[in-house]
Amino acid sequence: MKEGTADGVDLRILRALQRDARISNADLARRLRMAPSAVHGRVRRLLAAGLIRAFEARLDPEALGAGLVAFVSIRVRERAACGAVGRSLAKLPEVLEVHSVAGEDGYLIKVRVPGTAALNDLLRDRIGPLRAVESTRTTIVLSTEKETSLFPVPGPDDAV
Known part of the structure; x- marks a missing residue:
C-alpha cells in the first residue's frame, strides 16, 4: 500500500479503530459486512504502510498524579x-x-x-x-476544553 492509496473501506477501518482500538476483528468485520480475514488483512496492510502507528490506551493523567x-x-x-x-x-x-x-x-x-x-x-x-x-x-494550562489525539480521517464519514 502506497501513501495516499487507502480506499473507502480502509478509511472506514481507520475511523472505527480510532474510535475504539479494542474492537475485535470479528465485530469490525460484521460492521463493515466483510469477511474477518479480509478485514484482518487490511488492518495488517494499514499497519505495514504506517497509516496506523500504534494501538494505545488513553489514561487519566490526573488520576495518576500528573495533573x-x-x-x-x-x-x-x-x-x-x-x-x-x-x-x-x-x-x-x-x-x-x-x-x-x-x-x-x-x-x-x-x-x-x-x-x-x-x-x-x-x-x-x-x-x-x-x-x-x-x-x-x-x-x-489552567483548564482544557479539548484534548485529543484523534485525527479527522478524510473522506465521507459513513459510520461503522
Missing part, C-alpha cells in the same frame, strides 16, 4: 544544534510532544507533571542544562 500541563517555548543558541536538543527533549518522560517551530524559538514542547515543583525541577535540572538551550518561556 499539571504546561507548554514550554525553548530558544536555542544555534539552529545547527536544534536536532540534538530535540532528540534530548524527546527522551524526557514528562515531555509529551516536541515540535520544531518557525520563529525566534526553536521548539515548543508539551509537558505533564505532578505540580509546579516538578515543573521547576524539569526546567531547571533537565531542560535548562542542555548545551544549546538559551532560554525557556513557560505557559501553565
Whole structure:
C-alpha cells in the first residue's frame, strides 16, 4: 500500500479503530459486512504502510498524579544544534510532544507533571542544562476544553 492509496473501506477501518482500538476483528468485520480475514488483512496492510502507528490506551493523567500541563517555548543558541536538543527533549518522560517551530524559538514542547515543583525541577535540572538551550518561556494550562489525539480521517464519514 502506497501513501495516499487507502480506499473507502480502509478509511472506514481507520475511523472505527480510532474510535475504539479494542474492537475485535470479528465485530469490525460484521460492521463493515466483510469477511474477518479480509478485514484482518487490511488492518495488517494499514499497519505495514504506517497509516496506523500504534494501538494505545488513553489514561487519566490526573488520576495518576500528573495533573499539571504546561507548554514550554525553548530558544536555542544555534539552529545547527536544534536536532540534538530535540532528540534530548524527546527522551524526557514528562515531555509529551516536541515540535520544531518557525520563529525566534526553536521548539515548543508539551509537558505533564505532578505540580509546579516538578515543573521547576524539569526546567531547571533537565531542560535548562542542555548545551544549546538559551532560554525557556513557560505557559501553565489552567483548564482544557479539548484534548485529543484523534485525527479527522478524510473522506465521507459513513459510520461503522
